[in-house]
Amino acid sequence: NAGVMQNPRHLVRRRGQEARLRCSPMKGHSHVYWYRQLPEEGLKFMVYLQKENIIDESGMPKERFSAEFPKEGPSILRIQQVVRGDSAAYFCASSPIDSLYGYTFGSGTRLTVV
Amino acid sequence: AQRVTQPEKLLSVFKGAPVELKCNYSYSGSPELFWYVQYSRQRLQLLLRHISRESIKGFTADLNKGETSFHLKKPFAQEEDSAMYYCALSKVTSGSARQLTFGSGTQLTVLP
Numbered sequence: 288n289a290g291v292m293q294n295p296r297h298l299v300r301r302r303g304q305e306a307r308l309r310c311s312p313m314k315g316h317s318h319v320y321w322y323r324q325l326p327e328e329g330l331k332f333m334v335y336l337q338k339e340n341i342i343d344e345s346g347m348p349k350e351r352f353s354a355e356f357p358k359e360g361p362s363i364l365r366i367q368q369v370v371r372g373d374s375a376a377y378f379c380a381s382s383p384i385d386s387l388y389g390y391t392f393g394s395g396t397r398l399t400v401v
Numbered sequence: 402a403q404r405v406t407q408p409e410k411l412l413s414v415f416k417g418a419p420v421e422l423k424c425n426y427s428y429s430g431s432p433e434l435f436w437y438v439q440y441s442r443q444r445l446q447l448l449l450r451h452i453s454r455e456s457i458k459g460f461t462a463d464l465n466k467g468e469t470s471f472h473l474k475k476p477f478a479q480e481e482d483s484a485m486y487y488c489a490l491s492k493v494t495s496g497s498a499r500q501l502t503f504g505s506g507t508q509l510t511v512l513p
Contacts, residue, residue, distance in 0.1 A: 290444075320500075329405075329487060329503035330445075343500065378445065390501065392437075392445040 291316075291381050292361075293393035300400050306366040306373070308396045312381030319362045320390060321354060324376040336362060369400045403428040405490050407504035414478050415512050422473040422507045424462075424488030433491040434471040435501070436462055440484045448473075448486070458482070478511045485509075 292311040300306050312319050317337055322330040332346040336356035347354065351369075356362040366373055376397050380390035404427045414420045426432060436448040449457045451464045451471060462473045471488060488504040 322501075322503075327505070329407075329505040330501075332500050332502065335500060390447070394444040 289313075291379055291391050291393035293377075293379050293396050295396060296394065298396055298398045300369045300398065302370055302400055303368050306369050306398055306400075308364040308366075308377050308379075308398070309361040310364070310379030310381075310393055311361040312379075313391050316381035316383050316391070318382045318384070319356050320380045320382070321362075321364050322378045322380065324378065324395075326375070330378060333364075366398075369398070371400050374398055374400045403432075403490050403492055403502045405488050405502050405504040407486075407488055407507050409507045410505070411508050411510070413510045413512055416480055417477050420475050420478040420482070420509065420511075422486050422488075422509065424471045424473065424504060426469050426471060426488075426490050428469075428490055428492065430492065432464070432471075434462070434464055435489045435491065436460070436471075436473050437487040437489055437503075438484050439487070445487070478509075480511045480513060483509055483511045 291313055294309050298306055319336045321333040323333055324330045334347050334354045335343040336354060338356055339358050351367045353365045376395045378395045379393045382390050406425045408423055434451045437445050438448045439445045449455055449462060460473055460475045462471050464471050485506050485508050487506045489501045491501050
């Protein structure tokens with residue numbers, strides 16, 4: 288089991304471009320979560336998805352950010368028209384149905400907006 | 402709203418000394434608390450959870466509801482314990498999933 292796979296590990300975008308971050312959950316995990324870590328801060332919840340459904344997006348910025356978890360393929364976090372303030376580490380985690388045991392995290396994608 | 406506070410950003414101890422990483426929380430419900438650890442250049446890993454009352458790598462953490470704390474302790478620190486430690490609180494949201502609220506982390510350095 289390869290664990291939670293995120294790619295790319297590093298992503299550089301110019302202001303105004305789009306950023307696409309991918310997350311493949313662990314085998315057998317049906318819940319995917321995205322977190323953002325700004326410099327000097329802890330991880331902040333963004334969105335929780337199950338296959339083809341957004342369950343909780345209370346942490347997502349209202350504009351430019353979207354997430355999906357299609358029936359086939361990885362979960363995608365999309366940031367349109369990136370700005371410098373979007374520079375952060377974005378972590379994906381997955382859990383089985385019974386998530387009492389906590390999440391398994393990916394290695395993260397570090398987004399730098401120049 | 403729930404909140405997790407880790408008052409120390411940096412903590413240094415000598416090898417063999419006891420270590421305590423502080424975590425305080427605020428939550429109106431019954432909390433589920435976790436400690437996560439991130440070693441240099443590695444992914445965030447679950448260290449322990451309060452419901453299991455377990456000891457992992459010599460670390461323990463006791464939930465103190467009166468003081469709303471969940472401090473992480475180890476009696477004899479080792480150099481390989483040097484890492485970033487995050488305290489996290491879980492709340493159940495819609496869909497029966499858990500949403501974690503993280504503290505800002507404490508960077509532990511164990512000196513030789």
